[in-house]
Amino acid sequence: MGALEIQRAMAHLRLLIADLRAREESLQGACQQFRLQLRRLSRHALYGAASLDLALAGIGEVEERLEETEKALRRISALRRLAQQELEALQLTLSVEEAKGQLAELQARLRSGEADISLSAEVHRLEAFIAERSQLAARTIAHPLETPSP
Numbered sequence: 813m814g815a816l817e818i819q820r821a822m823a824h825l826r827l828l829i830a831d832l833r834a835r836e837e838s839l840q841g842a843c844q845q846f847r848l849q850l851r852r853l854s855r856h857a858l859y860g861a862a863s864l865d866l867a868l869a870g871i872g873e874v875e876e877r878l879e880e881t882e883k884a885l886r887r888i889s890a891l892r893r894l895a896q897q898e899l900e901a902l903q904l905t906l907s908v909e910e911a912k913g914q915l916a917e918l919q920a921r922l923r924s925g926e927a928d929i930s931l932s933a934e935v936h937r938l939e940a941f942i943a944e945r946s947q948l949a950a951r952t953i954a955h956p957l958e959t960p961s962p
Contacts, residue, residue, distance in 0.1 A: 833892060
């Protein structure tokens with residue numbers, strides 16, 4: 813996967829994550845509304861503002877809607893977390909690809925006889941960076957729901 817493809821995939825994931833966050837917020841608001849409705853229906857039953865049968869039926873309906881909304885919220889949250897981790901893996905992959913390009917340039921300079929200590933040190937730093945980020949990306953891909961530690 814080239815850098816341009818990675819950037820396109822990252823852009824798509826960013827849009828998806830924004831959409832999922834908006835849906836999460838909407839569902840969280842709906843859950844709050846359902847909880848408020850449950851409190852109100854319970855109070856109406858306690859103080860006789862509605863018949864007990866009507867209040868119980870209303871409570872049952874609202875509880876069902878709340879449960880379905882909470883399930884949808886869990887699914888969307890899990891998908892957002894997965895998309896976020898995929899985005900992080902792609903960011904790591906892109907940084908590795910960029911570092912490989914820099915490393916190739918430096919190695920070409922070394923082969924052309926432009927050798928000095930700082931150039932060699934930069935080559936070693938990039939090699940270590942590539943190895944570390946590659947391992948981190950591999951862990952992120954292998955265990956997508958675990959949070960990697962850099």
